[in-house]
Amino acid sequence: MSKPSVYSIIVGSGSYLPEVIMRNEDFLHHTFYDPCKQKIAKTNEFIINKFHQITGISERRYVRPDQVASDIATEAAIEAIADAKIDAETLDCLIVAHNFGDVTLASGQSDCVPSLAARVKYKLQILNPQLIAYDLPFGCAGWLQAVIQANQFIQAGIYKRVLVIGAETISRVSDPHDRDSMIYADGAGAVILEAKESEFPIGILTQQAKSLAYPHALALRMEKSYNPDATTENLFLKMDGHKLYEQVITHVPQIMKECIEASPIEIADIDTFLIHQANLKMDEAILSRLFEAYQIKPAPLEKMPMSISFLGNSSVATIPTLYDLIAKGKFEGHQFKSGQHIMFAAVGAGINLNAVIYRIP
Structure with a gap:
């Protein structure tokens, strides 16, 4: 043995x-x-x-x-x-x-x-x-x-x-x-x-990560307030939304596909997609493009629970809070079961992106 x-x-x-x-x-x-x-x-x-x-x-x-x-x-x-x-x-x-x-x-x-x-x-x-x-x-x-x-x-x-x-x-x-x-x-x-x-693969099966710092690092950055009469010198988070959107819907589906291809499972085996809760339309576009790469239409959006409607975008906290809500039975319509597969994917300032496939023990 x-x-x-x-x-x-x-x-x-x-x-x-x-x-x-x-x-x-x-x-x-x-x-x-x-x-x-x-x-x-x-x-x-x-x-x-x-x-x-x-x-x-x-x-x-x-x-x-x-x-x-x-x-x-x-x-x-x-x-x-x-x-x-x-x-x-x-x-x-x-x-x-x-x-x-x-x-x-x-x-x-x-x-x-x-x-x-x-x-x-x-x-x-x-x-x-x-x-x-x-x-x-x-x-x-x-x-x-x-x-x-x-x-x-x-x-x-x-x-x-x-x-x-x-x-x-x-x-x-x-x-x-x-x-x-x-x-x-x-x-x-x-x-x-x-x-x-x-003896049987469980937990984290595969992982991928990338950084697109050049030429896109400044798509998210810190700047002064847009208010011309602002008296504070503090810097605030700023975003080039359109530029970021274009990069995200191109590169996130790609890294997710690479993660799947490096794993022992197929895309059809994935039960739940936990994607960083940045924007509803953007996350839907990510999943749609991923499945289009496998010639599958429409994408099964029901496999992608979204908490952004009531929790907003809390950056690094969106995925772990969503995971916890489902794991504790607090997210209607979704639950985790032994043997199921979860795909995690995220993107953020940098531009940094990653993906993980996890089999529930």
């Missing part, structure tokens, strides 16, 4: 969905400007309705004034540890994916010293000095990239148990005078990956 192989499996998950709900109508009294700092002539009703048609977002979540990213990351971690029924001291590694650090409401400035991972370890009161804690900034694809790194550590025999968290408070770096600010939200999600021997 051949020796069993080691695979990375998810043994617990957790999430934190902020308490403050911001609905589309809450933006009716905002004053929006274009990139040239000219006031947009269209009414806010028109802007918001068009926004909803494209993104599918009706509401999003914001953290309370007293919270920062490391706080909500800790909450998601606590839930994941409890779900896995483990002692936090037995963790070998803790990775926190984020892009802006802890941003207080008063300052609006990024604070990454010490790292968020160190802060989470501190807040969890973990004493184990062998538990290595570090951050991973990789755009919105950061959480999935942290999963990929955790899997590589486990495959190499370096670690046996890794806590991977995605946490972001984009509401703190969004320009209230930019229409794109309506996309962004806050949230945190976490999973615990553990080494598991098996």
Whole structure:
């Protein structure tokens, strides 16, 4: 009998969905400007309705004034540890994916010293000095990239148990005078990956990652407010939406296809597609183009659960929070069962993108 192989499996998950709900109508009294700092002539009703048609977002979540990213990351971690029924001291590694650090409401400035991972370890009161804690900034694809790194550590025999968290408070770096600010939200999600021997492939089967830094790195960047009368020198998240859309619907389906082709399964074997919740129309285009590459029309959009309508785009937190909701039976119409296959895919600032295929044990 051949020796069993080691695979990375998810043994617990957790999430934190902020308490403050911001609905589309809450933006009716905002004053929006274009990139040239000219006031947009269209009414806010028109802007918001068009926004909803494209993104599918009706509401999003914001953290309370007293919270920062490391706080909500800790909450998601606590839930994941409890779900896995483990002692936090037995963790070998803790990775926190984020892009802006802890941003207080008063300052609006990024604070990454010490790292968020160190802060989470501190807040969890973990004493184990062998538990290595570090951050991973990789755009919105950061959480999935942290999963990929955790899997590589486990495959190499370096670690046996890794806590991977995605946490972001984009509401703190969004320009209230930019229409794109309506996309962004806050949230945190976490999973615990553990080494598991098996004679049959389980857990993470294949993974792919790419960076398109040249020539597209600045499609997402930090700039001053579009408001010509703004008094703050703070920088806000800015996006070339059209340019980003073109790159995403070209390259994300491609990396997903490469991930499938490197795996022992076919596209028809994939039961659920968990794609970064950036934009409803864009995610639908990604899945449609992927299936078109296999001469399959229409794409089975029912296999792609979307949480963006009520959670917005919380960057690194969209996929782990969606995974946790389904895993806990809190997402109507979707559930995970043993033997099913999940495809994860994400894209974000950089431009960085990745994909993972996972077989549920």
